[in-house]
Amino acid sequence: MPSAPSERPLFLDPNLNIIFSVTLLAVLGVSSIAPVFPTVARELGVSPEAVGLLITVFTMPGILLTPFFGILADRFGRKKVLVPALLLFSLAGSSCSLARDFEVLLLLRFLQGVGAASLGSLNATLIGDLFTGRRRTEAMGYNASVLSIGTAVYPSLGGALAALGWYVPFALPIVGLAVAFAVLFRLDSVEVEPGNGLGRYLRDALAGMKNRKVIGLYLVSVMTFIVLYGAYTTFIPLHLSERFGSTAFAIGLIMSVGSLSTAITASGLRYLARHTTSERLITYAFALYGVSFAAIPMLPGHWLVALPVALFGVAQGMNYPVVMSLLAGLAPTEHRAIFMSANGMVLRVGQTLGPLIMAAVFAWGGMARVFHVAAGICIAMFLSLPLLIGRK
Numbered sequence: 216m217p218s219a220p221s222e223r224p225l226f227l228d229p230n231l232n233i234i235f236s237v238t239l240l241a242v243l244g245v246s247s248i249a250p251v252f253p254t255v256a257r258e259l260g261v262s263p264e265a266v267g268l269l270i271t272v273f274t275m276p277g278i279l280l281t282p283f284f285g286i287l288a289d290r291f292g293r294k295k296v297l298v299p300a301l302l303l304f305s306l307a308g309s310s311c312s313l314a315r316d317f318e319v320l321l322l323l324r325f326l327q328g329v330g331a332a333s334l335g336s337l338n339a340t341l342i343g344d345l346f347t348g349r350r351r352t353e354a355m356g357y358n359a360s361v362l363s364i365g366t367a368v369y370p371s372l373g374g375a376l377a378a379l380g381w382y383v384p385f386a387l388p389i390v391g392l393a394v395a396f397a398v399l400f401r402l403d404s405v406e407v408e409p410g411n412g413l414g415r416y417l418r419d420a421l422a423g424m425k426n427r428k429v430i431g432l433y434l435v436s437v438m439t440f441i442v443l444y445g446a447y448t449t450f451i452p453l454h455l456s457e458r459f460g461s462t463a464f465a466i467g468l469i470m471s472v473g474s475l476s477t478a479i480t481a482s483g484l485r486y487l488a489r490h491t492t493s494e495r496l497i498t499y500a501f502a503l504y505g506v507s508f509a510a511i512p513m514l515p516g517h518w519l520v521a522l523p524v525a526l527f528g529v530a531q532g533m534n535y536p537v538v539m540s541l542l543a544g545l546a547p548t549e550h551r552a553i554f555m556s557a558n559g560m561v562l563r564v565g566q567t568l569g570p571l572i573m574a575a576v577f578a579w580g581g582m583a584r585v586f587h588v589a590a591g592i593c594i595a596m597f598l599s600l601p602l603l604i605g606r607k
Contacts, residue, residue, distance in 0.1 A: 226357050230345055233402045234338050236394045238358055239365040240301070241334035244273055244308060244327060245566075246369035246474075247384045249448050250467040253456040254381040259317040263457075264578060267449045267570030272325045274444070277332035277563030284333035285556025288340065289416070289549065293404045297337050301395035304330030308388030315382075327388065336559030340552045341404065343543035352485070352540045359481035359536035363528070367474030374467030420550040424557060429545055431603035432538050433561045435497060438596050439504075439534060440565025445573035446508060446589035447473075447527060451520070454582050459517035472521045473528035480532025487533065493541055496533045498600040503530035505593035512583035 225231065248255075248269065256266040288296045307326035314320040338358065346354045373384035423429070455461035455469065480487075487496060507523035507530070514520055539558075546554035573585050 225346075225350060225353055228354075229401065230403050231342070231354055231357070233394075233397050234341050234358065235361045236397065237297070237301070237334055237338045237341075238362050240304065240388070240391050240394055241331065241338065242362055242365045243369060243387055244304070244331050245270055245444070245448060246366040246470075247373040247387050249452055249470065250370050250374040250463045251377045251381050251384055252449070252452055253466075254377060254463055258381050259315075259320070261317055263453050264574040265317075267574050268321060269324055270444055270449060270570050271567050272321050273328040273331065274563045274566035276325065276328040278560055278567060280329060280332040281336055281556045281559040281563060282553060285336060285340075285553040285559070286413075286417075288333070288337060288552035288556070290413070293337055293341060293344070293552070294398060294402065296333055298395050298399050300330045300333045300337075301391050301398065302330070303327070304334065305388045305391030305395070308391070309386050311385035312382045314385075332563070333556065333559070335562065336556040337552065339539050339543060339558075340555045341402075343546065343551045343555070344548065345403065351543060352488075355536045355540040355543065356481050356484045359484075359532065359539070360478045362535075363474045363477035363481060363532065365474075367471040367478060370467035370470040370474070371464070372467075374462070374464040377463045416550075420553045423545075423547065423550055424554065426545065428604055429542065429554070431600070431605075432542055433558060434603060435534070435538055435596070435600070436558050437561040437565040437568075438592060439531075439538075440562050441569040441572060442504060442508070442589045442592055443531070443569065444566045445569025445571075446585050449570045450573055450577065450582065450585045451511065451524065454511065454586075455517050455520060457582065461517045465517065469517065469521045469524055473524040473531070476525040476528030477532040477535075480529045481536050484532065484536060492606065493537045494600070494604050494606050496537050497604065498597060498606075500530040500534035501593045501597040501600065503527070503533075505590045505597065508586045508590035508593065511586045 252266045252269070253263075255261070255269070256263055284296050284300070304327055307323050307330060311320055311323045311327065314323055339355070342351060342354045342358060372387075376383040376387075451470065452466045455466050461469070491499075503526055507527040510523040510526075511520060514523070539555075542554060542558055543551065573589070576585050576588050
């Protein structure tokens with residue numbers, strides 16, 4: 216049942232803390248290994264374009280499986296989907312640290328991606344189930360801050376662990392076994408009933424998703440993740456390594472700046488919301504994305520790249536939690552998991568296409584062109600969003 220208001224600060228709520236741990240695992244699969252991409256490419260003898268497949272094969276299962284897991288979670292319960300997913304994520308992910316062949320590594324990353332497919336949507340579904348009204352918005356903001364803290368810490372942690380061996384950061388998912396235990400035995404969850412039959416459930420859910428604003432928010436998600444996982448996560452580390460000779464640890468520190476600025480922005484989101492609407496916050500975020508990408512290839516030193524990375528983080532803090540909160544509010548309880556899982560699916564589409572698109576751009580025009588194309592995508596979204604989601 217939804218948590219009732221209490222004197223205790225919301226971020227100390229035991230259920231929310233367990234959800235935070237799921238969120239931290241959901242971003243572990245990419246953030247902790249991104250700084251070692253240049254090293255992986257050298258050690259395993261693959262090209263910079265090919266190393267992006269470590270993201271692609273990880274995110275690809277989510278394109279098809281995330282909605283399926285959402286249906287199961289709506290029909291049979293959140294825990295019955297989440298616990299097996301956590302176990303697979305942890306065991307397949309930590310096994311990557313044992314791989315010394317790129318093809319084997321890709322296979323294990325694919326299996327880890329199957330486990331990861333539901334994590335990023337079911338955490339938001341659980342927040343929607345357990346909290347209502349302003350507490351739900353506040354919880355989404357805290358969850359986004361925790362996510363960003365994870366993405367801030369993980370690159371530095373991964374870069375530091377890489378000093379012991381490029382494969383060591385791949386062992387980190389083993390901590391997910393403890394999270395699975397906490398979800399199974401400690402987490403409260405909303406009881407669900409199968410209801411009026413699968414056909415009726417699907418028809419009602421699809422009817423709700425045809426809402427123009429819902430479709431617009433899904434488009435925001437896919438475009439955000441194309442530039443996030445294409446230009447930002449994959450090619451900023453490669454740019455720093457190739458142009459400036461940056462070490463994995465330095466790359467991790469620079470990438471962490473963006474995550475920290477996301478965490479700060481998301482934690483203060485309720486103050487920004489007093490001065491403008493949620494829809495405008497998303498629109499402004501894409502303008503900031505565009506400026507940050509345009510600036511990256513012009514800067515003469517690697518530490519200066521931390522400035523547009525920080526600006527990107529501010530934009531992400533304005534964008535991601537607002538999109539999730541709007542979607543959770545638009546979704547009825549009986550369809551919330553499929554609504555959020557459909558968003559998870561489009562996120563995976565963006566994660567999967569982003570490295571492929573930007574690798575093609577890199578092959579065509581070089582590193583600077585990657586950031587120019589990403590900036591163009593963001594400015595196009597800035598101009599289009601008032602029509603897609605309104606201004607309210």
